[in-house]
Amino acid sequence: MRTAHGQTKIVMRGPGPGIHEKAARALRVLVDSRAKPGQDGLFEGASRRLPAITMLSAIVGAFLSPFPLAAADTIYVSNEKDNTITIVDGAKLEPVKTIPVGQRPRGILLSKDGKSLYICASDSDHIEVLDLAADKVVRTLPSGTDPEFFALDPTGKLLYVANEDDNLVTIVDVVQGTVLTEIPVGVEPEGMGVSPDGKYLVNTSETTNMAHLIDTKERKVVANILVDSRPRRAVWTADGAQFWVSAEVGGTVSVIDAANRQIVKRITFAVPGVATEAIQPVGIAITNDRKLAFVALGPANRVAIIDAQSYEVLRYLLVGQRVWSLAFSPDQSRLYTTNGVSNDISVIDVSAQKVVKSIPVGQAPWGIVSRP
């Protein structure tokens, strides 16, 4: 690559998060040196400050509030562009291993027994099962075309898969490795959430702009709730009383009462200095006691923290660029975020409501889970 100043710069591409991170950093420096004053997009400028801020909070965190001791978890991150899974040591908060998987891994889920990781390999048109003892893909499951996201029923025996290309939800028997049935839904099914009792599945359709409530026994759509544009995730509260649906283009989160199937609150976001178009809610995480909810705001590079009782937005945390998916540590002391453009994950201390560290992973990190 030739820079403005005429030196030749080589940006390496290849496996290994370290190299990507270096390349990303080099690129950031390059962008900085070329930007005219007054031409920086506000949110871009803010995100460039991120490494300094997270580093500072990490240093401060190390002295003042050590990471919660309970967290000796292992974190798994799917890297959409690399076709890999990065394993991060939750105690040291460092990447420890990179595993090659199928094409364009996006949604990931832990099996009920915690021994396997299910991976939507979107461009391979199947689901892969990663054995977490051997760190190897040991089998594949059928999924229908272009699986992006899925949910596991509480028994751990059924996977509900959204097939974006076919306007279908596919039900897969995990043990048999077969497709049981397909349920027609709206255009571009995306988000999937199973109620804690397993009786209902919520699926969102991105172009139809609905949350479809599916009775899992009858395998039929029983209610359709119109939400804002391009709904992405559907997440149930642990008590099963509500499900929350994010709308990426609409810029809102709808809180839906599961019993009467009505929207009880439409949460909106406003970040000073960030264009409203850049606020694109995707990932949602709600604490089991339903006190706090976290919403990833995409290219706004923020996670919103919401009082899950009053629905008031309490604060916005600056994380990496294009924050996408969220996952709690098993004890919910920490929240992890995937940051698709900055190629890292952020670690949030839930009780302190602070970002404590960012960890480099692969290219375009998408899905994330944590295992005890």
Add this chain to the structure above:
Amino acid sequence: MSGRRRRLPLLITAVIGVIAPIAVMTPPLAGARAGGQMVEIGWLSQTQKRTLPLTYLDQPPSDEGIAGARLGIADDNTTGRFTGQSFELVESVAPAGADVRAAFGELAGKGVKLVVTDLDAPQLLAVAALPEAARATIFDTAAPDDQLRARDCRVNVLHLLPSRAMLADALVQYLVVKRWTQLLLVVGRSDGDREFGADIKHAATKFRADIVEEKPWTFTPGARRTDTGHFQIQAEIARFTQGINYDMLVVADEEDEFGDDLSYRTFDPRPVAGTQGLVPSAWARPFEQWGATQLQDRFFRQAKRWMTDRDYAAWMATRAIGEAATRTQSTDPTVISAFMRSGRFELAAYKGARLTFRSWDGQLRQPVLLADTRSLVSVSPQPGFLHQFSELDTLGVDQPETKCRLQ
């Protein structure tokens, strides 16, 4: 570019009506289609005599535009299964040379009040001025003319494609970010070319780039396929661009008479942008972000070819109608049109942003793609071009400058 191909030798016959409209989807699910509410959407286009473009590779498809409308209707009907609404495209394709006003009259006679048109500017204005059109809403999916958003704007017309001014702004913003600000402007001989050339100059003034020289292209196009013709073209372009100090050649040649012949043949090694090379457009084949892959795939499966920007505009028009019908739970065209123009309307169209109509000229606000034939290069507005209300309004004619007086 969308204003392309409106001329001479090749008459593409209307194969358009042959492909049957998309079949009705799966039967209604629980509680759906209770009242059997139907929204009829008109389609009005005219078979065009079109220029054979310079490149042999991309011939204009005979079902351009209408294929996008059909896909939009299919998407609307998938949603309609859950809301008890159904959507139907009433297709009218006027033969070349026929009076499109009569065709519009027929649609109006059937009670159709929402009409998606693929017409050029004079035809669009003729149709919009009809008494039958007074209470209709026309969705223009083909005419990028700035005048239709200025002195010739009409209260009953909404524009789905970006205007030439928006395309020019989108391109120049990117060139300024790259600091490729010394521009050689080469303008073809059509009115559209001249308008796009003027828009580039205006954008250069607005965003601080320089037009170091403007040259009209005066050679008349001859036979495309002559043996050893490339020697002559190479020599001609080299002479044409010699002795000018510039960063980027910006070309305005919507009908592709010569634009594809510029790259790699200039005297100095300089890239080409504009209607060829790096092209600003509403839609592009290499585009796959914000879920666009899904629309590309759906369209390809249905039409057996790639989606063009006119297909995309027609898809957006039918989806905008569907979205307004869903949100208002109404099939009344007046209610649908009013909602679309209100602050509550938003269209998701695979660009990451919420798309809305500008109140002052009926233009759809939208990001503009910058792509060549093989890759997406960027999406404008570029970060850092700020605006008081919406950064999308840094593209095209903003409210304080508009010459449109809607009435």
